[in-house]
Amino acid sequence: MTQQNTVVAQMRQLIQILAKHNHAYYVMDQPTIEDSEYDQLFHQLKALEAQYPEFVQPDTPTKTVGGKPLSKFANVTHAVPMLSLGNVFNEEDLYAFARRAEERLPNQKIEYDVELKFDGLAISLWYEHGVLVRGVTRGDGETGEDITQNVKTIRNLPKVLSSEKTAVPELLEVRGEVLMPKAGFEKLNAENEAKGEKTFANPRNAAAGSLRQLDPAIAASRPLAFYAYGIAQCEPPHGQNTMSASLEWLTQFGFAVGERHFICDNIQDVQAAYEQINTERPNLSVEIDGMVIKVNDLKQQQTLGFLSREPRWATAYKFPAVAALTTVENIDWQVGRTGTLTPVARLNPVAVGGVTVSNVTLHNIGEIHRLDVRIGDTVSVYRSGDVIPKVEKVWPEFRPEGAAEVHLPECCPVCSSPVVMPEGEALARCSGGLYCAAQRIEAIRHFVSRKAMDIEGLGDRWAESLLHLDLLKDVADIYSLHEHRDQLLTIEKMGEKSVQNLIDSIENSKKTTLAAFIYALGIRGVGETTARMLANTFQTFDAIRNADLDALKKTPDVGDITAEWIVDFFQAPHNLEVVDRLLAAGIHWDAPVAPTRQPLNGESWVVTGTLSTMGRDEATQQLQALGARVSGSVSSKTKCVVAGEKAGSKLDKAEKLGIPVMNEQQFLEFLQQY
């Protein structure tokens, strides 16, 4: 075996193992290995790729994000139109569908292929010589949008076709649906809620929103999955005779198909399969809104053909929507961990499709206005795909007299701080920050994190217990914990030694930097870099605290909105009180060294490979101290690439784009000048 063969074989093996685990994790939500093991395999592949960039495989999971953000999607005309399906809603309609098929296929036995009807977005995928070259949305059926970059980030979708048994077709157009599996959807919403970002009403919206992102990096961060349900073109022909066999044929190339699938000899069995799936629906990993019934034999399909825009050989058998009427008893505002206020309708409990629903999120004040829902209203509650109940409709005709319009509360229901809702934003927030009990745990976790005050152990292990003991009302209380040794010892697994370690760690954290302290306060929009820029620009804490909007806006890395958030933060008396107590507890720092010169002001640099005299973090800091922005990827805007040993694709790219490159020796000499 040549070296190339061995390396490629190793890469292919790692890609296959990673793809299998990705499927288990993202699609089935049943991880088969530990995250750390996955990371190890992933890094093994990355290392191999860095060493042999010339052999990097096109479908490597290390480069799911292929392209740059687009300004808009291009339109593509479908070679074979993407048509729609007729619907049936009950047994009688189903039998009528079967009768119409039978009449056109006299004396023929008809077998039915029964599939899940995925509730996502239809797309078409083109493979040329086994390589995924294009992904297009359904659009109006004739013309869709080119979403290739986003489609390439879908983890369970083969980007290169290979099969041990079958030759790869020269051209293959696969049709199917992009979805967000339920587990991924719930995780995404929980994460967004924790970050104070907008949540999605259902997996379909989340999938649609993700696919319509112009920046493929966003689509890549979303847990999307693709399920194949048909072949629009195949050259040379695949040679299968039935729908079910052609789907099976697709699976050998790694395409996922629905987790349930039936082949029925008669239409009664189709009805039974439909009923079975209707009860199993809550246990499926994806959202479905019915079943698709297809005549299984492909020749029979051809004979049946189409009636206007719908096939005669297939129909959708939809599940009945589950909805119920009830009344709104109250509307509460819940405060999330980052201070977002979410309205929740408290309902007179009602059974919807077998589940009792008593609380429904109304998402935000905009949704309340859109529905014009008021306390006392009669509403239709709808459970989309069995997961999230929602208020679908308000019945104003049943509105009790005098029911008042709902307004955003002026004060936080938890801490009474003013509620703010910046113009153009959908979400309202409590301005209480560090003071608000609802936001405390996150504020504490952030405050003690490594890049902030760096108090080891407190964030992950003890924060919740300390909150329960009521020892931490805000972050300033951390510095009085030493007065409560006895209570600390009552916490499970907290012995003398852990208490002492914690207290020592708290004491040591008092000596910090101005930038870390500013970052630790958890001001919205103020990440590590912004905090450093603020410290460098203003030099003292008082100067930052008293800075006006204009001065803040002029600071590098501080946008207009962040500037407003900084001002808001230092205007809230509760925050000032906490800050003063923190400073009184003895938090201190050396005055930041004013960067006398910022010779690399705003330039974009990239550090890649291994440097022998310093870590990449240190190299990054040195560059940042000179005013550079250090980026993770090379583009035409990159000013210079510092390439250590074993620099891989970034170095290649820099050379291709003609961007200056420094080796370690040159970099050290360059730094010496300053």
Ligand code: IVH
């Ligand atoms: S077959 C000629 N199979 O339903 C159309 N469609 O109402 C053949 N859909 O836009 C479509 N699951 O996106 C087919 N297993 C499945 C499906 C399915 C969901 C969607 C499809 C289409 C819509 C038609």
